[in-house]
């Protein structure tokens with residue numbers, strides 16, 4: 001039986017970062033097990049038979065202002081020049097989202113200065129007192145009309161519950177801008193790794209002391225493989241056989257289609273806060289800066305599909321997660337890292353940072 005120093009459960013960005021860092025910084029042997037038949041976790045991407053780029057689990061753009069994360073990623077890939085811009089389809093037109101001066105000008109057919117926008121919003125802002133939920137955050141910034149138009153329907157579709165039932169941080173991720181900045185992310189760095197996310201992560205795992213088993217669940221190896229310590233990036237509740245009940249995670253079905261047109265929409269992502277059965281449509285060639293006579297698009301249907309994508313953050317789920325975390329803290333030889341295992345709404349750069357910090361901690365830095 002081979003003895004490993006480290007068992008990494010999950011080959012998403014958190015697991016790959018942990019595996020790479022441990023292999024490079026120690027002389028130990030690392031085994032990575034991944035239950036899906038590919039590495040990359042939810043950031044997995046690939047070129048399909050037509051040569052078109054597809055991200056199987058929805059649109060992913062790496063964005064970060066962290067020098068450490070950027071330097072780390074730069075060891076394995078260069079980011080392309082893509083700048084993520086999102087449109088929202090409201091009242092039949094596509095307007096820039098998040099809400100900025102250009103959004104309101106297009107929507108209301110007016111010309112605005114920042115000061116005028118601020119005044120108009122001031123007349124609409126609702127004094128909610130303490131911000132308690134995902135609706136309060138929005139109405140306190142832009143009022144009820146814009147909330148109804150851009151947020152209520154989208155959030156209801158995305159999470160399957162009304163915004164009032166969700167924590168403020170869910171919609172609090174989205175800024176309101178009193179300027180003309182139509183970028184989705186304003187971090188110092190953003191883009192898609194040249195060659196794709198999967199290639200970047202396979203470079204991370206290409207270390208002689210890292211072994212990767214795809215199509216392999218933790219349960220398949222836990223009794224047959226010897227290891228000293230584990231980094232676990234799967235669902236937090238799964239690790240404990242859901243003894244306290246299931247933590248709510250939102251699944252999404254990603255409906256992929258290739259189309260016989262060279263361009264389907266004017267932006268990488270268009271959001272649909274209205275009655276459409278999907279939340280957003282992604283056209284990947286924008287993101288990969290791909291010139292091709294055809295195009296690949298993805299429609300997102302939240303509430304369907306199998307893979308857990310998002311922790312559903314509410315007072316109740318936080319309390320349940322806290323109970324599981326107490327159990328997790330008692331596991332002396334296991335660390336819980338990443339979006340599923342920490343039960344936090346982490347972006348990729350935060351998942352990378354969390355894995356780097358965990359390895360620092362394990363190695364006594």
Ligand code: FAD
Nearest residue numbers: 010012013014035041042058060061218234338339347348
């Ligand atoms: P995951 O990617 O979920 O990886 C965990 C892996 O563990 C999975 O591959 C899973 O199969 C495996 N696993 C679980 N249990 C077991 C087990 N028992 N045995 C073996 N393997 C197991 N972030 C951004 O920064 N920018 C974006 O634009 C962005 N867009 C997003 C869009 C969508 C639709 C979603 C859902 C998320 C988006 N994110 C984005 C967040 C990003 O996906 C996460 O930050 C990132 O994937 C977290 O990586 P992870 O390794 O923690 O988790």
Ligand code: UDP
Nearest residue numbers: 088150151152154155158170171173174271
């Ligand atoms: N949201 C919304 N309308 C939009 C975009 C986002 O109401 O057009 C809300 C929704 O609740 C969503 C949250 O803001 O879940 C965060 O949006 P983000 O784009 O960050 O979601 P992600 O990319 O993580 O799916």
